[in-house]
Amino acid sequence: MLEIFNEFIRIVYNDDKTTYGLLTLGIMAGLGSTISIATELIFRILGIKGGAH
Amino acid sequence: MYMPIADAYVNPQALLIIGFCVGVLGGFFGVGSAFIVTPALNIFGFPMAYAIGTNIAQVFGKSIVGTFKHALLEHVDWRLGIIVGFTGMLGVQLGKKTIMYLEQINQVELVVRTVYIVLLFLVGSFMLYEYLSHKKRHLKNGENPFAEAEMHPLAIKLQHLKLLPMVSLPVSGIKTYSLWLVVALGVFTGFASGLLGVGGGFLRLPMFIYLMGLPTTVAVGTDLLCILISTAWGSYTYAVAGRVEILGAIVMLLGSGVGAQIGSVATAYVRSMRIRLYFAITVLLAGVSVILKQLNWNTAAGLLMFATAWTISLIIFLALIKGIFLAKTNCGRHIT
Numbered sequence: 001m002l003e004i005f006n007e008f009i010r011i012v013y014n015d016d017k018t019t020y021g022l023l024t025l026g027i028m029a030g031l032g033s034t035i036s037i038a039t040e041l042i043f044r045i046l047g048i049k050g051g052a053h
Numbered sequence: 054m055y056m057p058i059a060d061a062y063v064n065p066q067a068l069l070i071i072g073f074c075v076g077v078l079g080g081f082f083g084v085g086s087a088f089i090v091t092p093a094l095n096i097f098g099f100p101m102a103y104a105i106g107t108n109i110a111q112v113f114g115k116s117i118v119g120t121f122k123h124a125l126l127e128h129v130d131w132r133l134g135i136i137v138g139f140t141g142m143l144g145v146q147l148g149k150k151t152i153m154y155l156e157q158i159n160q161v162e163l164v165v166r167t168v169y170i171v172l173l174f175l176v177g178s179f180m181l182y183e184y185l186s187h188k189k190r191h192l193k194n195g196e197n198p199f200a201e202a203e204m205h206p207l208a209i210k211l212q213h214l215k216l217l218p219m220v221s222l223p224v225s226g227i228k229t230y231s232l233w234l235v236v237a238l239g240v241f242t243g244f245a246s247g248l249l250g251v252g253g254g255f256l257r258l259p260m261f262i263y264l265m266g267l268p269t270t271v272a273v274g275t276d277l278l279c280i281l282i283s284t285a286w287g288s289y290t291y292a293v294a295g296r297v298e299i300l301g302a303i304v305m306l307l308g309s310g311v312g313a314q315i316g317s318v319a320t321a322y323v324r325s326m327r328i329r330l331y332f333a334i335t336v337l338l339a340g341v342s343v344i345l346k347q348l349n350w351n352t353a354a355g356l357l358m359f360a361t362a363w364t365i366s367l368i369i370f371l372a373l374i375k376g377i378f379l380a381k382t383n384c385g386r387h388i389t
Contacts, residue, residue: 031303
């Protein structure tokens with residue numbers, strides 16, 4: 001699985017640097033948003049909302 | 054784990070742990086923590102050029118997590134963050150040009166290290182001094198020494214400076230503030246970022262607090278938005294230049310994203326002056342680490358920074374647990 005991903009990255013990187021730049025932004029933004037929502041949901045299930053002030 | 058772009062093998066567990074620690078610090082202080090991650094990545098096997106680019110990419114993802122949470126807590130001044138974030142990009146270009154000039158005259162290492170050390174000690178010692186005098190004042194009056202401090206006199210003076218056009222920042226509780234001063238702040242912190250090769254959060258946070266008069270938590274949230282804007286562009290340019298290892302950034306982001314959420318939510322449970330105290334200590338220790346590096350004690354410098362990140366993030370985590378526990382038992386004010 002990891003080898004396939006690495007191969008894909010290598011192909012994109014060697015093919016077009018702009019696409020590699022956009023792919024980096026897309027993956028980071030997508031993963032960041034997913035972690036935000038997932039952790040927020042877990043925190044809410046645990047009853048941790050913040051906003052004490 | 055093999056990194057195909059950097060052609061290097063890196064320990065993924067180490068990436069996850071360091072990512073988690075700097076994520077907690079990033080969410081809590083509103084900084085990118087480049088001063089910790091870049092040398093750590095280098096120690097863990099990344100060549101330096103890839104360490105910088107990979108770190109910027111993971112900081113971009115991490116700042117999405119932190120900004121999202123702080124926005125939910127209403128700690129983000131969008132207007133201020135967008136102005137400072139974009140004008141900061143202009144400052145970064147000026148900083149890069151200065152670096153090129155310094156390279157031509159062979160002074161880059163000396164100037165960058167000296168400026169970095171001076172700024173870290175200046176910011177750290179000023180904030181520590183402010184905290185100690187605030188604590189002394191409040192203890193004398195029998196008040197809680199960790200309660201939010203009153204606005205700094207310098208911020209009050211600058212808020213009354215009528216240098217048109219003025220901008221209103223209601224989220225930060227500022228009726229009017231000169232747009233020119235906001236732009237100058239953005240350009241200056243951007244310039245420092247470009248010159249020192251860091252995100253500039255360690256400068257923006259105290260400037261938001263002491264020059265503009267933002268509440269500490271709003272300063273943290275807004276700073277994260279500025280980091281999000283600047284690192285979005287930085288990630289793209291470094292990736293196009295072939296200096297971002299996506300796989301390494303993904304692994305780090307898994308740790309730093311969760312850490313950023315914990316750090317961000319902790320700001321709602323920890324009193325503002327504690328945030329300032331922990332920030333001052335972290336910045337001062339970062340200054341000591343840079344001095345050690347200057348003396349070529351690289352391992353000691355790396356270990357000091359890693360130990361600092363680990364200890365401060367543990368303290369923040371414990372403060373969060375305590376805050377949640379108090380909230381559950383008291384059903385009222387639960388700030389530690």
